[in-house]
Amino acid sequence: MADRLSVEIVTGERVVYSEEGVEMVVAPGADGALGILPHHAPLVTLLSAGELRVTKGGQERALAVFGGFMEVTGDRVIILADSAEHAEEIDLARAEEARARAAAATASGVADGDLQSAAASLRRATIRLRIGQRRGGRRGPGVGPGNNEV
Amino acid sequence: MASPREIRRRIRSVRNISQITRAMEMVAASRLRRAQNRVVASRPYSERLRDMIADLAAIEIDAEALAQFPLLTQREVKKTAAILITPDKGLTGALNSNILRRASRFVLNEAGGPVEIVAAGRKGRDFMVRSRQSVVAEFSGMGDNVSLDDIRPLVGVALSAFVAGEVDAVYLIYARFVNTLQQVPEVHQILPIVRPEAGAEGTYRDYIFEPNPAAVLNELLPRYIEVQVYQALLESIASEHSARMVAMRNASQNAKDLVSDLSLSLNKARQALITQEVAEISAGANVGR
Numbered sequence: 001m002a003d004r005l006s007v008e009i010v011t012g013e014r015v016v017y018s019e020e021g022v023e024m025v026v027a028p029g030a031d032g033a034l035g036i037l038p039h040h041a042p043l044v045t046l047l048s049a050g051e052l053r054v055t056k057g058g059q060e061r062a063l064a065v066f067g068g069f070m071e072v073t074g075d076r077v078i079i080l081a082d083s084a085e086h087a088e089e090i091d092l093a094r095a096e097e098a099r100a101r102a103a104a105a106t107a108s109g110v111a112d113g114d115l116q117s118a119a120a121s122l123r124r125a126t127i128r129l130r131i132g133q134r135r136g137g138r139r140g141p142g143v144g145p146g147n148n149e150v
Numbered sequence: 151m152a153s154p155r156e157i158r159r160r161i162r163s164v165r166n167i168s169q170i171t172r173a174m175e176m177v178a179a180s181r182l183r184r185a186q187n188r189v190v191a192s193r194p195y196s197e198r199l200r201d202m203i204a205d206l207a208a209i210e211i212d213a214e215a216l217a218q219f220p221l222l223t224q225r226e227v228k229k230t231a232a233i234l235i236t237p238d239k240g241l242t243g244a245l246n247s248n249i250l251r252r253a254s255r256f257v258l259n260e261a262g263g264p265v266e267i268v269a270a271g272r273k274g275r276d277f278m279v280r281s282r283q284s285v286v287a288e289f290s291g292m293g294d295n296v297s298l299d300d301i302r303p304l305v306g307v308a309l310s311a312f313v314a315g316e317v318d319a320v321y322l323i324y325a326r327f328v329n330t331l332q333q334v335p336e337v338h339q340i341l342p343i344v345r346p347e348a349g350a351e352g353t354y355r356d357y358i359f360e361p362n363p364a365a366v367l368n369e370l371l372p373r374y375i376e377v378q379v380y381q382a383l384l385e386s387i388a389s390e391h392s393a394r395m396v397a398m399r400n401a402s403q404n405a406k407d408l409v410s411d412l413s414l415s416l417n418k419a420r421q422a423l424i425t426q427e428v429a430e431i432s433a434g435a436n437v438g439r
Contacts, residue, residue: 080195
């Protein structure tokens, strides 16, 4: 077994990320962020919306993922996301606009079901914005909040 | 024989038609390319998902736990539902009638009981309404750019009917895209979920589940259904465009043949007219002499 992970991030529409030789993956699990290193025990988890970080060759890449599953078997990590995008792909102006719209919808207190979906889109927009804004600054591997490595 | 003027008019109208069919052919060709790309792009997701479920199939589930997952329960089939995916529009050669013929065979002979139709696409809905079948839901006008989110309500109708016990099996009827010249109507059972065979690798694994196996399966199984429907929808979009492209290419070719036939009779008619005029003139000259 190699000391590296092969990582695939796939959505219904496309393969977002597919690389070999990855050192670490930090994913937004349903019960909080979890880090995957090589030789991880087999694992299946639900993902929540949040930031997914992949470290390869000391370089860290951030992606926004929204829900889905992650399966870890041996040194293979497969992430089936409901939707995912690279930090560089996030259009900050549009994300900000969407956030403002969602915030307005939440604040105006629309009907129940709508309120829920408005809150959900507010959460999404906030996450996209946060990840998008951070794309400039590259940080060292392994530092980040809520990083409970197994 | 028709007069040259009439023939000219027909030639003009056939040319106009052929311009339209050629334009439609080109539109269909470019949309086909896009649709094919989408089919290909969606494959990894559904393959990984199937693998994942196959891996998990190795987990022992006893009868008691199985009751927690209604999507896996096999019941005696009394009533079925069929998701019928068809194009919204015609001019697709034999494609529509092929799907509808397959669908009626399923409804009349194979289902062995009453069938509720969930129609995705206007052609299927119209046909089923006309033949007095029970159409419980209709989704049309979805266009080419369907996403997984778009089909969630469609799948939701079938899922909730199955979970509520209103139907005991759900089938998917769609046109599988083989290649540009071949689209095959398929009938495919999606509910209850038949668990894929566990791969040799998957059998021994002791998985850690977060938060717990039930939560994961409860998310995974509906997603599996959605992906199958999504894939079928993308395939039938590709089928629709390729069928239309071929039909329009044939139409353009026919128009071309027709124009050349008509031009021939136009020339003949013109020739005959000239001959006749010459004959009349010379006859007139003879009379005067």
